[in-house]
Amino acid sequence: MEIPKEEYILRCTSACAGCSASLALRYVLKACGPDIALVVPACCTSVIQGIYPNTAFNVPVYNIAFASAAACASGMIAGFRKQKKNTKVVVFAGDGGTVDIGIQAMSGAFERGTDFLYICYDNEAYGNTGMQRSGATPLGAATTTTPAGKNEWKKDLDRIVEAHNPPYLATACSAYPKDLFNKVKKALSIKGPKFIHILAPCPPGWRYPTEKSVEIGKLAVKSGVWVLYEREYGKLTINGPSKAAIIKPSPLSDYIKMQGRFKTAEAEQISKMEQRILANQNRLALEEKGIC
Amino acid sequence: MLTGSTGNKAVAEAVSQAEPGVIAAYPITPQTEIVEQIATYVAEGKIGCEYIMVESEHSAMAACIGASVSGVRTFTATSSHGLLYMHEMLNWAAGARLPIVMANVNRAPGPGWNIWAEHTDSLQERDTGWLQVYVSTVQEAYDTTLMAFRIAEHADVLLPVMINLDGFLLSHIFQSLETVHIEDYIPPFSLPHMIDTKAPLGYGTLTGPETHFKFRWAIERSMRAARPVIDDAQIEFKKRFGREYGKVDEYLCDDADVIVISLGTLGKEAEVAVDLLRSEGIKAGSLRVRWLRPFPSLNISGKELVVIDRDYSFGFGGILANEIKAKYKTDVFSVIAGIGGQEVTFGDIASFVRDRRLGTEYWFGVKANV
Numbered sequence: 001m002e003i004p005k006e007e008y009i010l011r012c013t014s015a016c017a018g019c020s021a022s023l024a025l026r027y028v029l030k031a032c033g034p035d036i037a038l039v040v041p042a043c044c045t046s047v048i049q050g051i052y053p054n055t056a057f058n059v060p061v062y063n064i065a066f067a068s069a070a071a072c073a074s075g076m077i078a079g080f081r082k083q084k085k086n087t088k089v090v091v092f093a094g095d096g097g098t099v100d101i102g103i104q105a106m107s108g109a110f111e112r113g114t115d116f117l118y119i120c121y122d123n124e125a126y127g128n129t130g131m132q133r134s135g136a137t138p139l140g141a142a143t144t145t146t147p148a149g150k151n152e153w154k155k156d157l158d159r160i161v162e163a164h165n166p167p168y169l170a171t172a173c174s175a176y177p178k179d180l181f182n183k184v185k186k187a188l189s190i191k192g193p194k195f196i197h198i199l200a201p202c203p204p205g206w207r208y209p210t211e212k213s214v215e216i217g218k219l220a221v222k223s224g225v226w227v228l229y230e231r232e233y234g235k236l237t238i239n240g241p242s243k244a245a246i247i248k249p250s251p252l253s254d255y256i257k258m259q260g261r262f263k264t265a266e267a268e269q270i271s272k273m274e275q276r277i278l279a280n281q282n283r284l285a286l287e288e289k290g291i292c
Numbered sequence: 293m294l295t296g297s298t299g300n301k302a303v304a305e306a307v308s309q310a311e312p313g314v315i316a317a318y319p320i321t322p323q324t325e326i327v328e329q330i331a332t333y334v335a336e337g338k339i340g341c342e343y344i345m346v347e348s349e350h351s352a353m354a355a356c357i358g359a360s361v362s363g364v365r366t367f368t369a370t371s372s373h374g375l376l377y378m379h380e381m382l383n384w385a386a387g388a389r390l391p392i393v394m395a396n397v398n399r400a401p402g403p404g405w406n407i408w409a410e411h412t413d414s415l416q417e418r419d420t421g422w423l424q425v426y427v428s429t430v431q432e433a434y435d436t437t438l439m440a441f442r443i444a445e446h447a448d449v450l451l452p453v454m455i456n457l458d459g460f461l462l463s464h465i466f467q468s469l470e471t472v473h474i475e476d477y478i479p480p481f482s483l484p485h486m487i488d489t490k491a492p493l494g495y496g497t498l499t500g501p502e503t504h505f506k507f508r509w510a511i512e513r514s515m516r517a518a519r520p521v522i523d524d525a526q527i528e529f530k531k532r533f534g535r536e537y538g539k540v541d542e543y544l545c546d547d548a549d550v551i552v553i554s555l556g557t558l559g560k561e562a563e564v565a566v567d568l569l570r571s572e573g574i575k576a577g578s579l580r581v582r583w584l585r586p587f588p589s590l591n592i593s594g595k596e597l598v599v600i601d602r603d604y605s606f607g608f609g610g611i612l613a614n615e616i617k618a619k620y621k622t623d624v625f626s627v628i629a630g631i632g633g634q635e636v637t638f639g640d641i642a643s644f645v646r647d648r649r650l651g652t653e654y655w656f657g658v659k660a661n662v
Contacts, residue, residue, distance in 0.1 A: 034489055034490075034492075035489045036489065037362075037487050037489065039358070046497075046498065047498065049494055049497055049498075050494075050497065050498070051497065051498045051499075051500060052494070052497045052498060052499045052500075052503055053503075055493075055494030055497055057492070057494060058492055059489070059492050060487045060488070060489055060492045060493055060494075060495070061492075061493075061494045061495060061497070062358065062361060062487070062495045062496065063494070063495055063496035063497060064354060064357065064358075064384065064496070065354070065380050065381060065384050067350060067354075067380075068350060068351060068353075068354030068357075068381060070351075071316075071346060071348075071350070071351030071352075071354035071355045071358070072354040072355065072357055072358035073358060074316070074344055074346070074351070074354075074355045074358065075314055075316055075344065075354065075355030075356055075357065075358030075359035075360075075362070075366070076358035076359060076361065076362045076487075077358075077362075078313075078314045078316075078342035078344055078355070078358075078359055078362075079313055079314050079342070079358065079359035079360070079361075079362025079363060079364045079366075080362050081342060082313040082314060082341070082342050082359075082364050083313070083362070083363055083364060085362075087487075087489055089358075104347060104348060104351070105347070105348075105350070105351050105354065107347070108346060108347030108348070108351055111347070112344065112345070112346075
């Protein structure tokens with residue numbers, strides 16, 4: 001699919017250098033086109049869009065309190081439908097606003113069959129407030145509130161969403177913008193609640209040089225830390241890069257050693273992560289083949 | 293049409309006539325009858341609105357915010373803990389200048405669990421930028437709900453309105469109700485800042501120290517501008533439908549030496565107390581505050597005041613009493629009565645007046661008053 005030249009994120013955002021969340025949003029908005037309303041809870045994107053009276057985003061952006069993006073979107077889409085408008089509503093929320101404080105509203109909106117697209121861009125911590133631990137922070141990662149590394153697993157958001165049986169669920173990564181673009185396009189062609197979970201590496205938070213955002217994202221997929229897949233009406237399709245990673249994964253250490261946040265991770269934790277990656281890949285591969 | 297109704301059903305009836313585009317709500321005692329009645333209306337096709345049965349009150353208000361800014365009339369109803377759970381979003385609704393109308397059925401906050409009337413729920417939301425009105429009869433609940441949409445959506449106001457009715461004492465009381473044909477009493481919904489994808493805007497973006505106060509001042513400016521809009525809505529209501537309402541409801545205040553001031557159904561009980569006191573030769577009157585925000589001007593100069601609060605600010609005092617003391621630099625006899633549905637009869641109110649001690653506070657039913 002041809003990616004349109006139109007830009008909906010204008011120059012001079014307030015994003016950090018190397019920010020992959022804004023890179024992802026750029027392609028999300030290209031896929032959405034102009035007839036959408038973006039709902040944004042408190043997250044990095046609240047800041048990235050700029051300071052009043054300016055905004056760097058060229059679509060309507062409705063900023064809303066942290067816990068309430070999906071609920072606000074529910075009301076908005078109902079309002080548009082009542083007015084017989086075809087405007088689509090897209091939530092663009094961080095991981096904290098999704099897996100932690102926003103999970104109730106998100107679950108409610110999915111359960112009600114809300115016709116919207118919920119996108120969680122996941123930088124695996126509260127980035128906007130300076131990188132505190134969230135439910136999406138991975139095992140072993142240091143944050144400002146887990147200075148010695150997190151002792152718990154990352155919350156499995158995708159399986160929580162999957163339990164709501166949405167017609168479309170996909171994972172994506174900012175390092176694969178074309179894949180992301182196609183997934184957003186597909187999601188918007190489907191009626192009902194759609195969900196896309198984007199892994200969005202964060203240079204200051206993950207502690208790597210700003211020019212490495214794409215490389216880190218690719219390593220996340222190649223090592224199997226992040227699996228790219230889609231579920232259409234429940235049916236699983238693992239996408240190309242992750243299929244390759246299942247056959248021949250790149251070493252997890254390549255991904256880990258590039259990031260300062262894993263400096264304190266213990267060998268035992270890394271070995272547990274490797275086992276978890278394998279188990280996850282196996283589970284998905286078997287499901288795709290129809291074996292379980 | 294003359295009929296009979298509970299307070300809750302009267303609100304639901306008025307809402308159905310106002311024809312909101314989106315209603316989002318969550319059940320809570322003693323408000324539930326409103327959302328059930330609306331659900332029945334929607335199922336019967338009496339209202340053609342989108343009805344979102346959300347998973348919490350926080351989400352109910354968030355959904356109303358999203359719906360309102362999309363460009364449609366919105367309504368929700370709640371009570372007590374539901375209202376308090378919405379607190380963050382109440383600030384958002386007012387700050388976003390959205391004319392959402394909400395009925396709050398006043399109920400005590402816990403613990404312990406108490407489902408009975410108290411005003412501490414809505415008074416904790418006093419400073420959120422919502423207009424607040426307190427009603428005392430089924431008819432007034434219906435009439436005021438109609439007015440609320442007209443006032444909230446007025447171009448000079450564009451702020452949300454909360455209609456407060458006492459839990460059980462009004463929500464579940466059956467009284468006569470005369471419904472009206474509203475025709476164009478509520479003009480079509482229009483929101484100057486509704487979302488337009490052809491002219492995209494950023495809503496609620498970052499506002500720094502050099503701009504934020506201007507938006508707060510704009511809320512206050514509109515709160516002040518709401519006073520004549522309320523007057524106009526009430527005058528027009530009388531002209532069209534015959535029933536008269538003021539910002540306050542005065543009963544025999546003109547020649548009174550002592551005035552009982554209260555909110556909600558206590559005001560109706562106070563009128564009976566006034567009759568009793570007058571029969572004893574005490575020149576009493578009752579002043580029921582209908583609109584609490586914006587705060588009305590009160591004709592109380594030279595009168596002794598007995599203020600009954602069905603609410604409390606711990607470490608300070610009765611909230612209404614202190615608002616009046618602050619605004620009018622006057623001593624009052626502050627009575628704390630009716631907390632958590634505590635029964636307060638006209639006889640009790642008459643004794644508050646007889647035994648008044650200006651400048652002091654009295655907790656009804658408590659022995660050791662300090």
